Amino acid sequence: xxxxxxxxxxxxxxxxxxxxxxxxxxxxxxxxxxxxxxxxxxxxxxxxxxxxxxxxxxxxxxxxxxxxxxxxxxxxxxxxxxxxx
Amino acid sequence: xxxxxxxxxxxxxxxxxxxxxxxxxxxxxxxxxxxxxxxxxxxxxxxxxxxxxxxxxxxxxxxxxxxxxxxxxxxxxxxxxxxxxxxxxxxxxxxxxxxxxxxxxxxxxxxxxxxxxxxxxxxxxxxxxxxxxxxxxxxxxxxxxxxxxxxxxxxxxxxxxxxxxxxxxxx
Numbered sequence: 001x002x003x004x005x006x007x008x009x010x011x012x013x014x015x016x017x018x019x020x021x022x023x024x025x026x027x028x029x030x031x032x033x034x035x036x037x038x039x040x041x042x043x044x045x046x047x048x049x050x051x052x053x054x055x056x057x058x059x060x061x062x063x064x065x066x067x068x069x070x071x072x073x074x075x076x077x078x079x080x081x082x083x084x085x
Numbered sequence: 086x087x088x089x090x091x092x093x094x095x096x097x098x099x100x101x102x103x104x105x106x107x108x109x110x111x112x113x114x115x116x117x118x119x120x121x122x123x124x125x126x127x128x129x130x131x132x133x134x135x136x137x138x139x140x141x142x143x144x145x146x147x148x149x150x151x152x153x154x155x156x157x158x159x160x161x162x163x164x165x166x167x168x169x170x171x172x173x174x175x176x177x178x179x180x181x182x183x184x185x186x187x188x189x190x191x192x193x194x195x196x197x198x199x200x201x202x203x204x205x206x207x208x209x210x211x212x213x214x215x216x217x218x219x220x221x222x223x224x225x226x227x228x229x230x231x232x233x234x235x236x237x238x239x240x241x242x243x244x245x246x247x248x249x250x251x252x253x254x255x256x
Contacts, residue, residue, distance in 0.1 A: 022127050025131045
């Protein structure tokens with residue numbers, strides 16, 4: 001069994017630092033719209049709601065939240081675009 | 086002998102699952118009360134939902150091209166307003182302008198879009214704007230007073246949209 005030590009490779013990165021709801025979700029949706037299914041968006045947030053909002057966004061859109069790093073000053077999410085999002 | 090060929094499927098490809106739908110009523114025409122429906126609408130549309138907002142009574146000012154940049158915060162009878170002053174002082178000239186200035190300052194500092202920006206974002210995401218026909222008649226608003234792209238409709242048309250929605254909210 002292997003343990004993943006590296007975060008997923010991202011096709012695109014979006015930094016929404018200092019932006020509040022709804023802008024991280026709004027901008028992430030636009031960025032995801034430019035990706036192909038299976039590609040990954042790295043999303044950086046400082047909105048205190050993002051730990052709740054970004055998983056909800058992925059669930060509603062049909063994307064997959066493949067990794068989360070909430071250990072620093074910002075929260076980082078790796079979102080894989082779903083087949084029908 | 087020939088091999089049997091699978092007949093082409095007669096039914097059309099499976100339709101994609103129905104999108105979730107949000108139906109909002111925006112009934113307030115103050116700056117602070119105009120934000121929530123637009124925040125909810127742009128969020129839901131970003132989630133891939135179908136969204137319609139019914140702008141009625143003072144909420145119609147959000148679609149009024151001469152008024153939507155000038156919505157204000159009530160300084161009177163608004164104890165949670167941005168300037169905490171005794172209610173009586175909320176009636177003095179300039180108090181409404183001061184409260185509005187404070188809130189606009191908060192929004193700018195937080196990098197929140199202005200109301201006209203939110204309206205444009207929502208339209209860009211395909212949000213349907215229903216302009217209440219009764220409000221237009223009662224308040225003397227012409228269709229040329231409204232921003233482009235509004236559907237002028239009465240309650241029945243909005244309820245027809247809302248009847249098939251998953252979430253309905255009145256703001």
